[in-house]
Amino acid sequence: xxxxxxxxxxxxxxxxxxxxxxxxxxxxxxxxxxxxxxxxxxxxxxxxxxxxxxxxxxxxxxxxxxxxxxxxxxxxxxxxxxxxxxxxxxxxxxxxxxxxxxxxxxxxxxxxxxxxxxxxxxxxxxxxxxxxxxxxxxxxxxxxxxxxxxxxxxxxxxxxxxxxxxxxxxxxxxxxxxxxxxxxxxxxxxxxxxxxxxxxxxxxxxxxxxxxxxxxxxxxxxxxxxxxxxxxxxxxxxxxxxxxxxxxxxxxxxxxxxxxxxxxxxxxxxxxxxxxxxxxxxxxxxxxxxxxxxxxxxxxxx
Numbered sequence: 001x002x003x004x005x006x007x008x009x010x011x012x013x014x015x016x017x018x019x020x021x022x023x024x025x026x027x028x029x030x031x032x033x034x035x036x037x038x039x040x041x042x043x044x045x046x047x048x049x050x051x052x053x054x055x056x057x058x059x060x061x062x063x064x065x066x067x068x069x070x071x072x073x074x075x076x077x078x079x080x081x082x083x084x085x086x087x088x089x090x091x092x093x094x095x096x097x098x099x100x101x102x103x104x105x106x107x108x109x110x111x112x113x114x115x116x117x118x119x120x121x122x123x124x125x126x127x128x129x130x131x132x133x134x135x136x137x138x139x140x141x142x143x144x145x146x147x148x149x150x151x152x153x154x155x156x157x158x159x160x161x162x163x164x165x166x167x168x169x170x171x172x173x174x175x176x177x178x179x180x181x182x183x184x185x186x187x188x189x190x191x192x193x194x195x196x197x198x199x200x201x202x203x204x205x206x207x208x209x210x211x212x213x214x215x216x217x218x219x220x221x222x223x224x225x226x227x228x229x230x231x232x233x234x235x236x237x238x239x240x241x242x243x244x245x246x247x248x249x250x251x252x253x254x255x256x257x258x259x260x261x262x263x264x265x266x267x268x269x270x271x272x273x274x275x276x277x278x279x280x281x282x283x284x285x286x287x288x289x290x291x292x293x294x295x296x297x298x299x300x301x302x
Contacts, residue, residue, distance in 0.1 A: 030302065032295050033061030033093060033258035035227065036074075038288060040065065042281045047074040048084060053285055055088040057292045062090055063258040064123065066097035071119055078122035085123075093256055094127035094199075094225065095120045096167065100134060101148040113152055117160040127225060127256070128156055129165040129199050138177045139186070146190035153195030165225060166191075167199045173208030182210075188222050198222050201260070202245050203229035213241060216248040223249075226257040232264055234291035235298075243300045250302060259295070261287050 034054060036043050042050045054062075062085065064073060073081040085092060097116050102109050120128050135145045153164035172184035188198060200223045202212040216223055226249055231237040249257070267280045295301045 030058075030296060031061050031255065032059055032292055032301075033063060033256070034059045034288060034292075035063040035065075035096070035258045035260040037065050037096065038259065038261040039281065039284050041277060042285070043074045045281075047076060047081070051084060051088060051090065054288065055090060057285075057289045058296055059259075059288070059292060060090050061256075061258065062092050063129075064092060064095035064120075064125070066095050066116055066119060071115065073119065073123060078119050082123045092120075092123045092125045093258070094125050094129050094165070095123075096129050096131040098130045098133055101144070110152070110155060113155060114159065117156055117162055120162060121160050126162060127165050127197070127199075128162045129167050129225070131167045132169065133166070136177075137174060137183055139179060139181065142176060142183060142186055143190055146187055149187075149196050150192045153192065157195050163197050163224070164195060165197045165199045167227065168201050168204055168208075170204045170208035173205065173210045188219055193222060197224040199225035199227060201227035201229055202240055202242075203227070203231075206240055211241075213244045213248050216245065216252060220252040223252070224254050224256065227260045228257050228291075228295070229260045229262070230291075232261065233287045233294070234259060234261075235294040236290075242298070246298075246300045246302075255302065259288070259291050261291065 039050055039054070042053075066073070071078070076084070082092065095116075099109055099112055099116075117128060130149070133145060135141050149164060149166065156162040156164040166187065168184055172187070173182055175181060176183055176186060198219065200212060200215060204227075205212045205215065226245065228234060228242070228245075230240055235242060246257075249255075261284060263280060263284060267283055270276045270280065
């Protein structure tokens with residue numbers, strides 16, 4: 001074989017390798033987040049080992065869970081948790097937690113919110129999201145809920161530099177009793193945009209028989225985060241218009257999203273002993289891995 005042919009083939013091999021590395025680097029350079037509720041049991045049992053696994057999959061943004069107002073983050077002090085995430089190139093964008101309104105204990109409730117906000121501020125996040133809230137679906141009660149969120153959001157922003165958000169499920173797309181007003185739309189329109197934003201769970205919105213893209217168009221300035229969710233692994237069901245959702249979200253000038261994976265019913269039913277729990281944990285990490293791969297490969301995800 002002539003030297004020129006050998007050299008030509010070598011150049012081609014190098015070009016392919018460089019191209020592949022470039023594609024891989026571009027994929028790895030994406031900001032892909034995950035709500036740690038997706039692997040909650042594993043995080044509670046082994047937070048650092050679980051963080052390592054998620055980092056290896058390409059996740060570099062976390063949304064936390066602070067249920068119960070525990071000042072520790074998965075058993076770790078906030079500063080320690082942040083330092084470990086920093087060492088893995090992971091940033092914290094948000095957390096989930098909620099406190100019900102109690103007019104008889106207004107000062108105490110607000111002080112408990114401040115404790116939660118202090119933890120979130122310590123880990124470096126900019127958002128604090130209420131994942132669910134008990135309320136009767138009447139106009140009067142949801143208006144009270146909106147007013148409460150405005151008060152809490154004012155504290156979050158003015159005292160801690162955080163934005164308070166609300167995360168939907170499918171039921172928020174029902175109408176308020178005796179009206180044709182959609183509960184979620186009413187809540188958006190009766191909260192102060194200076195203090196309250198919305199994290200749109202695109203799966204639950206779709207299951208509520210609404211179009212996430214249309215909501216992103218209508219409430220472009222209010223929806224600042226997305227929960228990217230599917231029936232299990234992201235992109236496998238074919239039911240969610242992820243391309244349209246991402247394109248409109250970016251067009252609106254936003255970029256913060258996190259994957260959330262619900263544990264399937266059949267796996268929840270098997271939990272109990274250590275072996276069953278390990279099987280569930282393995283399945284959830286595998287779903288997280290496949291979801292990250294889907295998003296890394298998707299050209300519409302920046």
